[in-house]
Amino acid sequence: MRKFVALSMAVISILFGEDVDFETLEISADKLKSGESSFLKAGALSSRDDIKSQNQSVDSIVRALPGTYTQVDQAQGSVSVNIRGLTGLGRVDTMVDGVTQTYYGTAADSGGYHSFTGNLGTSAYGALIDQNLLVGIDVERGSFRGATNGIMGSANFRTIGVDDVVRNGNIFGFLGRYSYGTNGLGPSYMGALAAKDELESGANIGTLFAYSGKRSTQNYKDGNGVRSEDAAPDIDGDGIPDLAAPLDVDTLKQKPKSYLFKFEYGRDAHNAIASYRGHSNYLARRKIKNNNYQLDYRFNPNSDFIDVKMKASVSDTTQKYDKDATIGWAPLQNGMKFKNKADILDLSNTFQFNPASANLKSTLGVNLLNNEYKRITGDSDYAGLKTSFSVPQGKQKLRSLYLDNSLEYGIFTLDANVNFMHWQLSGEKGVCSVYNNYCQPKEAGWMKKDGDELNYSLMNGVSLHELFAPFIGYSKSTRALNVQELFHSGTVYEDINTFLQPETAKTFQLGFNSHKHGLIANDDIFGFKLTYYRSKVKNYIYDRLMLFYDDNGSPDTMYLTRLNGDATLRGFEIELMYDAGYFYTTATYSRQKASYPLSDSTAVDWTNGPSSGVSQFSELPKYYATIDAGVRFFDEKLTIGGIAKITGKAKRMNPLFTYTTNGAEFKSIKTQDLPSIPTIFDMYATYKPIENLTFKLEVQNVFDKNYMDALYTYNSSYSNQVFNDDITIFNNSARGRTALLSIEYRY
Numbered sequence: 001m002r003k004f005v006a007l008s009m010a011v012i013s014i015l016f017g018e019d020v021d022f023e024t025l026e027i028s029a030d031k032l033k034s035g036e037s038s039f040l041k042a043g044a045l046s047s048r049d050d051i052k053s054q055n056q057s058v059d060s061i062v063r064a065l066p067g068t069y070t071q072v073d074q075a076q077g078s079v080s081v082n083i084r085g086l087t088g089l090g091r092v093d094t095m096v097d098g099v100t101q102t103y104y105g106t107a108a109d110s111g112g113y114h115s116f117t118g119n120l121g122t123s124a125y126g127a128l129i130d131q132n133l134l135v136g137i138d139v140e141r142g143s144f145r146g147a148t149n150g151i152m153g154s155a156n157f158r159t160i161g162v163d164d165v166v167r168n169g170n171i172f173g174f175l176g177r178y179s180y181g182t183n184g185l186g187p188s189y190m191g192a193l194a195a196k197d198e199l200e201s202g203a204n205i206g207t208l209f210a211y212s213g214k215r216s217t218q219n220y221k222d223g224n225g226v227r228s229e230d231a232a233p234d235i236d237g238d239g240i241p242d243l244a245a246p247l248d249v250d251t252l253k254q255k256p257k258s259y260l261f262k263f264e265y266g267r268d269a270h271n272a273i274a275s276y277r278g279h280s281n282y283l284a285r286r287k288i289k290n291n292n293y294q295l296d297y298r299f300n301p302n303s304d305f306i307d308v309k310m311k312a313s314v315s316d317t318t319q320k321y322d323k324d325a326t327i328g329w330a331p332l333q334n335g336m337k338f339k340n341k342a343d344i345l346d347l348s349n350t351f352q353f354n355p356a357s358a359n360l361k362s363t364l365g366v367n368l369l370n371n372e373y374k375r376i377t378g379d380s381d382y383a384g385l386k387t388s389f390s391v392p393q394g395k396q397k398l399r400s401l402y403l404d405n406s407l408e409y410g411i412f413t414l415d416a417n418v419n420f421m422h423w424q425l426s427g428e429k430g431v432c433s434v435y436n437n438y439c440q441p442k443e444a445g446w447m448k449k450d451g452d453e454l455n456y457s458l459m460n461g462v463s464l465h466e467l468f469a470p471f472i473g474y475s476k477s478t479r480a481l482n483v484q485e486l487f488h489s490g491t492v493y494e495d496i497n498t499f500l501q502p503e504t505a506k507t508f509q510l511g512f513n514s515h516k517h518g519l520i521a522n523d524d525i526f527g528f529k530l531t532y533y534r535s536k537v538k539n540y541i542y543d544r545l546m547l548f549y550d551d552n553g554s555p556d557t558m559y560l561t562r563l564n565g566d567a568t569l570r571g572f573e574i575e576l577m578y579d580a581g582y583f584y585t586t587a588t589y590s591r592q593k594a595s596y597p598l599s600d601s602t603a604v605d606w607t608n609g610p611s612s613g614v615s616q617f618s619e620l621p622k623y624y625a626t627i628d629a630g631v632r633f634f635d636e637k638l639t640i641g642g643i644a645k646i647t648g649k650a651k652r653m654n655p656l657f658t659y660t661t662n663g664a665e666f667k668s669i670k671t672q673d674l675p676s677i678p679t680i681f682d683m684y685a686t687y688k689p690i691e692n693l694t695f696k697l698e699v700q701n702v703f704d705k706n707y708m709d710a711l712y713t714y715n716s717s718y719s720n721q722v723f724n725d726d727i728t729i730f731n732n733s734a735r736g737r738t739a740l741l742s743i744e745y746r747y
Contacts, residue, residue: 033525033577033579034047034048034049034050034136035047035048035049035527035577035586036515036525036527036577038527038529038575039513039514039515039527039528039529039575039577040513040515041461041513042413042415042459042460042461042469042471042473042513043140043142043143043415043459043461043471043473043509043531044066044067044140044141044142044143044153044509044511044529044531044533044573045138045139045140045141046065046066046067046068046138046139046141046529046575046588047136047137047138047139048061048064048065048136048137049135049136050135050136051131051134051135051136051137052131052132052133052134052135052160052177052190053694053696053744054131055179055181055684055696055698055700055740055742056643056682056698056700057131058070058079058129058131058134059072059079060645061131061137062079062081062137062139062155063624063626063645064586064588064626064628064643065137065139065575065588066529066531066573066574066575066588066589066590067083067084067139067141067531067533067571067573067590067592068081068082068083068139068141068155068590069081069082069083069620069624069710069711070082070711071087071124071126071616071618071711071713072709072711072712072713073105073107073122073124073126073616073712073713073714074218074247074252074712074713074714075105075107075121075122075251075252075283075284075713076105076107076122076124076126076283076284077105077128077254077256077281077283077288078103078105078124078126078127078128078129079094079126079127079129079157080094080124080125080126080127080616081094081127081139081155082618082620082711083139083141083150083152083153083155084141084142084152084153084533084535084569084571084592084620085152085569085592085594085596085618085619085620086151086152086537086569086618087125087616087618088124088125088615088616088618089102089104089125089149089482089484090149090150090151090479090480090481090482090503091150091151091152091479091503092150092152092153092154092155093144093148093149093150093153093154093155094125094126094127094150094154094155094157095127095154095155095156095157096127096129096156096157096159096277096292097156097157097158097159097275097294097296098156098296098311098346099292099294099311099313099315099344100149100342100344100369101125101126101127101128101315102125102315102340102342102371103125103126103127103128103290103317103340104123104124104125104340104373104392104484105123105124105125105126105288105319106121106122106123106319106327106338106391107121107122107123107283107284107285107286108121108251108284108285108286108321108322108325108326108327109121109325109326109327109328110247110248110251110284119247119248119714119717119718119719120328120717120718121284121326121327121328122616122713122714123484123614123615124616124713127157128279128281128288128290128317129157129279130190130212130214130256130258130279132177132188132189132190132210132212132214132258133159133160133190133210133212133258133260133277134157134158134159134160135158135159135160135161135164136157136158137155137156137157137158138155138156138158139153139154139155139156140153140154141153141531141533141573142473142475142507142509142533142535143415143417143457143459143473143475143507143509144417144419144455144457144475144477145402145404145415145417145457146346146348146363146365146367146402146404146417146419147346147365147366147367147398147400147402147419147421148477149369149398149400149421149479149480150477150479151477151478151479151503151504151505151535151537152505152535159260159275159277160175160192160208160210160260161208161262161264161273162194162195162196162206162207162208162262162264163196163206165192165193165194165208165746166194166195166196166206167746171195171196171197172193172194172195172747173193173194173195173746173747174191174192174193174194174745174746174747175190175191175192175194175210175744175745175746176189176190176191176192176744176745176746177189177190177191177742177743177744177745178190178742178743179740179741179742179743180740180741180742181738181739181740181741182738182739182740183220183221183735183736183737183738183739184216184217184218184219184220184221184735184738185216185220185738185740186214186215186216186217187214187215188212188213188214188215188742189212189213189214190210190211190212190213191210191211191212192208192209192210192211192260193208193209193210194206194207194208194209195207196264201267202267203265203266203267204264204265204266204267205264205265206262206263206264206265207261207262207263207264208260208261208262208264209259209260209261210259210260210261211257211258211259211260212257212258212259212260213255213256213257213258214255214256215253215254215255216253216254217249217252217253217254218247218249218252218253219247219249219253220735220736220738221735221736222706222733222734222735222736223701223704223705223706223707223733223734223736223737224706224733224736225736226733228245228246228247228249228733229245229247229249230245231245231246231731231732231733232245232719245719245731246714246717246719246720246731246732247714247732251283251284251285252283252284253283254281254282254283255281255282256279256280256281256283257279257280257281258277258278258279258280259276259277259278259279260275260276260277260278261275261276261277262274262275262276263275268301269299269300269301269302270297270298270299271297271298271300272295272296272297272298273294273295273296273297274294274295274296275292275293275294275295275296276291276292276293276294277290277291277292277294278290278291278292285321285322285325286319286320286321286322286325287318287319287320288317288318288319289317289318289320290315290316290317291315291316291317292313292314292315293313293314293315294311294312294313294314295310295311295312295313296309296310296311297309297310297311298310304351304352304353304354305351305352306349307349307350307351307352308347308348308349309346309347309348309349309350309365310345310346310347310348311344311345311346312344312345312346313342313343313344313345314341314342314343315341315342315343315344316339316340316341316342317339317340317341318337318338318339318340318376319337319338319339320335320336320337320338321335321336321337321338322335323335327391334377335377336375336377336391337375337376337377338373338374338375338376338391339372339373339374339375339376340371340372340373340374341371341372341374342369342370342371342372343368343369343370344367344368344369344370345367345368346365346366346367346368347365347366347367348363348364348365348366348402349363349364349365350362350363351363351364356409357409358407358408358409359407359408359409360405360406360407360408361404361405361406361407362403362404362405362406363402363403363404363405364402364403365401365402365403365404366399366400366401366402367398367399367400367402368398368399368400369396369397369398369400370395370396370397371395371396371397371398371483372394372395372396373391373392373393373394373483373484374393375391375393391488392483392484392487392488393427393428393483393487393488394425394426394427394428394483394486394487395425395426395427395483396423396424396425396480396482396483397423397424397425398421398422398423398480399421399422399423400419400420400421400422401419401420402417402418402419402420403417403418403419404417405417411462411463411464412460412461412462412463413460413461413462413463414458414459414460414461415457415458415459415460416456416457416458417456417457417458418454418455418456418457419454419455419456420452420453420454420455421452421453421454421455421478421480422450422451422452422453423450423451423453423480423481423502424448424449424450425448425449425450425481425482425483425486425487426446426447426448426449427446427447427483427486427487428444428445428446428447428487429444429445429446429447429487429494429496429498430444430494430495430496431443431444431494432494432495432496433495433548433556433557433559435548435549435550435551435556435557436495436548436559436561438495438496438497438498438499438561438563439495439496439497439498440498440499444494447487447498449481449486449498451480451502453478453480453502453504455475455476455477455478456475456476457473457474457475457476457477458473458474458475459471459472459473459509460472460473461513466514466515466516467514467516467528468512468514469512469513469514469515470510470511470512471509471510471511471512471513472509472510473507473508473509473510474506474507474508474509475505475506475507476504476505476506476507477504477505477507478502478503478504478505479502479503479504479505480502481500481501481502484614485500485541485562486498486500488614495559495561496562497561497562497563500541500562500563500564501539501564502539503537503538503539503540503541504537504538504539505535505536505537505538506535506536506538507533507534507535507536508533508534508535509531509532509533510531510532510533511529511530511531511532512529512530513527513528513529514526514527514528514529515527515528519578520580521580521581523580523581524578524579524580524581525577525578525579525580526577526578527575527576527577527578528574528575528576528577529573529574529575530572530573530574531572531573532570532571532572533569533570533571533572533573534568534569534570535567535568535569535570536566536567536568537566537567537568537569537596538566539564539565539566540564540565540566540567540596540597541562541563541564542562542563542565542596542597542598542599543560543561543562543563543599543600543601543614543615544560544561544563544600545558545559545560545561545600546558546559546560546561560600560601560614563597565596565597566596567594567595567596567597568594568595568596569592569593569594569595569596570592570593570594571590571591571592571593572590572591573588573589573590573591574587574588574589574590575587575588576588581632581636582631582632582633583629583630583631583632584629584630584631584632584641585627585628585629585630586626586627586628586629587625587626587627587628588625588626589623589624589625590620590623590624590625591622591623591648592620592622592623593622594619594620598617598653598669598670598671599614599615600669601614601615602615602616602617602653602669602716616711616713617651617652617653617671617711617713617716618711619651619671620710620711621647621648621649621650621677621710622648622649622650623646623647623648624645624646624647624648624710625644625645625646626643626644626645626646627643627644627646628641628642628643629641629642630642630684636688637687637688637689638685638686638687638688639684639685639686639687640684640685641683641684641685641686642681642682642683642684643681643682643683643684644679644680644681645679645680645681645682646679647677647679647709647710648677649673649674649676650673650674650677650710650711651671651672651673651674652671652672652674652708652715652716653669653670653671653672653715653716654669654670654671654672654716654728655716655717655718655720655721655728656721656727656728672728674708674710674715674730675707675708675730677707677708677709677710678705678707680700680701680705680707681701681702681703682698682699682700682701682702683698683699683702684696684697684698684699685697685698691746692745692746692747693743693744693745693746694743694744694745695741695742695743696740696741696742696743696744697739697740697741698739698740698741698742699737699738699739699740700735700737700738700739700740701734701735701736701737701738702737703737704736704737705736706733706736707733707734708730708732708733708734709734712732712734714732715732717732719731720732
């Protein structure tokens with residue numbers, strides 16, 4: 001850490017000399033309530049600014065935003081954002097402090113070699129973030145700006161800064177939080193120390209250090225009072241469980257630890273933030289360690305033609321597996337170490353013009369991303385295979401040149417953004433089957449694939465009235481192929497589809513905003529946003545376990561082959577906010593209809609080699625809504641409120657795959673409706689006896705409902721079916737009634 005601080009100081013000193021000024025890069029919005037800014041901007045934009053004060057999980061907070069959901073995989077320890085039914089690297093640009101997250105988590109199996117009593121390990125893209133270190137999240141759906149690589153949109157998680165800890169003109173500050181929950185939610189704690197001051201030279205300096213940790217287990221009681229480890233069903237009534245419990249609770253205990261360091265220094269036209277974010281965890285039979293180094297710099301000399309911003313980031317993540325772990329039910333040899341390293345540089349300048357009483361801002365920038373996945377040590381019994389298992393290897397490079405334009409003229413606004421992207425993948429491919437026409441050339445060797453893409457995003461808004469500001473938008477965005485898709489077969493076989501093409505989405509959006517202070521009372525706040533969208537995705541990537549035949553027409557071998565198809569997603573989203581001081585409410589509602597091919601690798605099973613856990617089933621519930629309402633008493637020192645979570649028809653991958661016999665077994669998968677999900681109610685009370693001290697009591701799932709939540713990976717696990725029998729069960733119940741008490745103190 002000392003070397004990092006010294007390096008940051010040296011870089012800043014060399015570039016800017018002693019006359020460097022500090023000014024936080026995070027824009028303060030003290031006069032706006034959390035989420036209020038969403039109703040002031042055209043387009044499908046949503047934000048939350050109070051994450052750190054929530055007892056709700058990050059998944060619940062994200063799901064409370066319109067058009068936004070999460071894929072929950074208890075074996076990953078990361079947050080996987082789903083926007084309008086799609087998830088993953090390139091489909092949703094998930095960022096932390098503006099830096100794209102490339103982490104690809106692969107869990108070890110919970111059972112042994114060819115064990116039919118456990119679950120295969122799963123894989124998913126996500127962000128390794130700690131809720132205690134977050135202050136907010138910003139989500140943009142269906143449009144883009146800058147060099148984003150997300151065809152459905154982006155989600156940016158913002159971490160705490162010096163000004164979030166040091167307040168009211170003080171030099172020092174402390175922010176501490178501790179919470180403890182029942183039903184498997186152990187202690188969660190965070191402490192942050194920060195200081196800021198003005199030097200004799202006139203420069204300002206600020207520094208922050210925060211540490212966070214928590215404990216949790218998946219061995220909780222559901223709404224029927226049954227613990228996860230005891231949910232192994234006895235279907236035939238012989239007193240012996242016919243299946244394992246839905247979760248291997250012993251491997252899903254976790255005690256993550258997170259660190260955050262920020263150093264802020266600057267003067268006059270210069271401001272910079274150097275930061276370090278670390279995360280470590282042990283989960284699903286592997287150690288996970290993430291380190292992220294980042295430097296943000298802005299040079300703004302109060303000129304219409306110079307406003308330079310730079311963001312540089314180096315991130316590396318390792319997953320080190322236990323020596324006796326298995327992946328795809330294949331034993332590793334003395335464990336394995338898997339590493340992901342990503343370097344990102346973004347450099348831009350903003351120009352301002354004022355032609356004919358209009359306000360025009362243009363930002364010209366370049367973005368470079370180098371992303372590599374590498375197996376450092378270890379191998380499996382299938383030694384020599386280059387593309388098997390859920391551990392991709394290869395390099396990804398993205399080079400983007402972008403131009404963002406924002407025009408304001410009277411009641412009209414127009415955002416017109418364009419970027420040109422060059423992408424390249426390289427890696428070592430295995431030997432192709434002679435009968436697989438999707439894989440060329442047949443011999444093994446190093447392979448490169450690249451392409452050029454032109455993307456654009458248009459959003460036009462008209463402020464006709466405070467209560468009616470319509471907007472209309474259209475965008476075309478491309479998702480570059482990633483390493484996992486091209487160089488990872490998803491089975492024990494090496495064949496890949498070398499002709500795979502990137503996905504391209506064209507999205508139309510139409511809606512309006514309402515925003516008014518003093519709608520009913522003099523000092524109340526009202527906000528409303530309605531958005532309709534339709535997205536058509538060309539070259540949508542999915543996979544099929546295909547049976548290839550030899551020259552004599554006899555079945556040869558099955559391969560999981562990634563293919564290109566088409567997808568259509570359409571729906572509408574509603575967001576509401578009302579705050580009158582003594583009473584408040586926020587509400588969101590999302591409804592969607594999707595049509596796209598299913599991927600065989602979304603089912604967690606075993607069929608002629610592991611072909612599962614590679615991708616996530618991502619179809620959203622038919623509709624979902626969150627309503628948060630409450631009242632405030634005693635000059636807002638006491639707040640009592642409740643949250644209602646409403647979920648419509650939801651599906652899972654049917655864990656009962658079927659066979660067709662034509663000389664070989666062949667898998668066929670379908671979706672299956674989950675049992676009706678009841679409305680879940682949470683209740684909370686917050687009390688602030690003094691300005692700097694807050695107590696909060698929250699009871700989640702107040703009525704102790706028993707249900708299966710949507711988009712939980714293990715809803716479709718192997719333990720949900722009876723082998724060689726036409727029986728599926730619904731035994732992966734969500735957490736039952738849970739109470740949490742938290743204390744937050746500021747100094």
